[in-house]
Amino acid sequence: MKRYSAFAVAREALTGHRGWERAWRRAQPKARYDVIIVGAGGHGLATAYYLGKRFGITNVAVLEKGWLGGGNTGRNTTIIRSNYLQDPSAAIYEKSRALYETLSQDLNYNVMFSPRGVMMLAQTEHEVRGYRRTAHANALQGVETRFITPAEVKKIVPIIRLEGPRYPVLGALWQARGGTARHDAVAWGYARACSAMGMDIIQQCEVTGIRRDGDRVTGVDTTKGAIACDKLGLVVAGHSGVLAQMAGFRLPIESVALQALVSEPIKPIMDCVVMANTVHGYMSQSDKGEMVIGGGADGYNNYTQRGSFHHVEETVRALIETFPMLSRLKMLRWWGGIVDMTGDRSPILSKTPLQNCFVNCGWGTGGFKAIPGSGWGFAELMAKGHAPLTDSFSLDRFREGRFIDESVAAGVAH
Amino acid sequence: MLILTCPCCGVAADEIELAPGGQAHIARRGPDSTDAAFEEYLFLRDNPRGVHFERWRHAMGCGKWFHAARCTATNEVFGTYPAQTTEPPQEIRDRIAERRTDQPKDSRA
Ligand SMILES: Cc1cc2nc3c(=O)[nH]c(=O)nc-3n(C[C@H](O)[C@H](O)[C@H](O)COP(=O)(O)OP(=O)(O)OC[C@H]3O[C@@H](n4cnc5c(N)ncnc54)[C@H](O)[C@@H]3O)c2cc1C
Ligand SMILES: [Zn+2]
Numbered sequence: 001m002k003r004y005s006a007f008a009v010a011r012e013a014l015t016g017h018r019g020w021e022r023a024w025r026r027a028q029p030k031a032r033y034d035v036i037i038v039g040a041g042g043h044g045l046a047t048a049y050y051l052g053k054r055f056g057i058t059n060v061a062v063l064e065k066g067w068l069g070g071g072n073t074g075r076n077t078t079i080i081r082s083n084y085l086q087d088p089s090a091a092i093y094e095k096s097r098a099l100y101e102t103l104s105q106d107l108n109y110n111v112m113f114s115p116r117g118v119m120m121l122a123q124t125e126h127e128v129r130g131y132r133r134t135a136h137a138n139a140l141q142g143v144e145t146r147f148i149t150p151a152e153v154k155k156i157v158p159i160i161r162l163e164g165p166r167y168p169v170l171g172a173l174w175q176a177r178g179g180t181a182r183h184d185a186v187a188w189g190y191a192r193a194c195s196a197m198g199m200d201i202i203q204q205c206e207v208t209g210i211r212r213d214g215d216r217v218t219g220v221d222t223t224k225g226a227i228a229c230d231k232l233g234l235v236v237a238g239h240s241g242v243l244a245q246m247a248g249f250r251l252p253i254e255s256v257a258l259q260a261l262v263s264e265p266i267k268p269i270m271d272c273v274v275m276a277n278t279v280h281g282y283m284s285q286s287d288k289g290e291m292v293i294g295g296g297a298d299g300y301n302n303y304t305q306r307g308s309f310h311h312v313e314e315t316v317r318a319l320i321e322t323f324p325m326l327s328r329l330k331m332l333r334w335w336g337g338i339v340d341m342t343g344d345r346s347p348i349l350s351k352t353p354l355q356n357c358f359v360n361c362g363w364g365t366g367g368f369k370a371i372p373g374s375g376w377g378f379a380e381l382m383a384k385g386h387a388p389l390t391d392s393f394s395l396d397r398f399r400e401g402r403f404i405d406e407s408v409a410a411g412v413a414h
Numbered sequence: 415m416l417i418l419t420c421p422c423c424g425v426a427a428d429e430i431e432l433a434p435g436g437q438a439h440i441a442r443r444g445p446d447s448t449d450a451a452f453e454e455y456l457f458l459r460d461n462p463r464g465v466h467f468e469r470w471r472h473a474m475g476c477g478k479w480f481h482a483a484r485c486t487a488t489n490e491v492f493g494t495y496p497a498q499t500t501e502p503p504q505e506i507r508d509r510i511a512e513r514r515t516d517q518p519k520d521s522r523a
Contacts (some may be wrong), residue, residue, distance in 0.1 A: 241461030300434035303463045303487045310430050365468035399453040
């Protein structure tokens, strides 16, 4: 792998840009791998990367039915924060946020991490109490957050209306080192680094069956033929239920569409991320100037990749209430992704009823921020059978009643 | 927009008139059940990419609960039926079999 650098840019500029390499090799499946990861989204690719980097396991294939990063990783609104309530969440999300700080250097790929600050508005007394509690919890967890006053909110975000018709802004939970990153670059950066370690990333290769011998997995059937493996990792977000069905077990997961939209580009008006959970909407401004807006998830199971219109209407209504100046903005693009929701709104990183098969799913509406941390922990789980970051997120927590309840901490999709 | 006909009052209701209630035909477990049975009842779901039997409430209409058979990938509706059933009626299964040759007869299997 040729490294990217200022020197390389200068050299290529002088030689007509003919020396750039493909970022990753186009690979065809071998007959057998030590580890197969199903799903080349951020979580699958990060898992493969840390398997190689931390544990020296490089005989790895990542199988992707479409194109890499084309699932939720390429469809999300890229908010990164770690101001969760429960200790296991704070640990994995903060590990992840910290890895994002130096990910560009680590991968030698600019993921455009922008710690511009994340503000979660408190618009009811209940939310004020909830966020104060989260701020206290975060202080104990070593996650830097602060509850700020309406005056501070207005100072950071001058375009906001504090006295909304339904819900006035009563304060906010502020995480200064939260922010955004470029979603595609995160997938591409990990893919390039995996390929450089000799791993095969195989696109247009859908897994159609899982081969078993008793309670062991022996390999997978794909649209490019059968491939054998010693260990299998299922990292397919909204399609986890489909893969679990192939493997012969059930998951505490339901899949629903979650939508987002972006406006026409405008001059800079807001330099942080604002989330408004009570009215269901959140927004940031991309480097191109588009307002990036995320809304609510559908209430019923679906794989339609599109979502119900009334959620967009609700989201836009809420945003105009909070940011009246947006009312004449045209919307340019609008899309949906299929997210995997668990009962306690926390992810599953776990062993399964099959001995050598592991799942990483249930990130639902908020897993982009977790990609580096999840990959870090899940690689350890796959390599060693347990990992401090992931042990609390095992499947048996549902049977044993050890929920990691984050549904209150995150009332809105993000 | 998804439209389901409420079998109780006969209104063809838009989804904004309805409240979704998740997977249908889940048997409620009693106090003597094992942890595994409770886990299944409370959390484990089929979550199919295909035919789904599910509960709905006509929340902004007559207020009654009912069942629907719908494809989660296309939103094709195979029919609605009363809530007072423990499994999909034969008529609904026949309609699914007719339209979906790729689906097993009982897609819960
Ligand atoms: C609209 C929207 C906004 C969001 N906003 C945010 C946000 O602001 N912040 C945040 O932290 N999170 C956000 N999320 C959530 C985040 O996008 C996801 O949690 C995260 O990207 C999941 O990554 P993943 O790698 O697990 O899944 P994905 O990126 O979906 O990757 C899974 C891959 O598996 C592949 N696959 C599926 N089935 C098969 C098969 N049979 N064989 C082979 N491959 C298969 C898919 O094609 C896909 O590429 C948002 C999600 C959506 C939809
Ligand atoms: Zn009715």
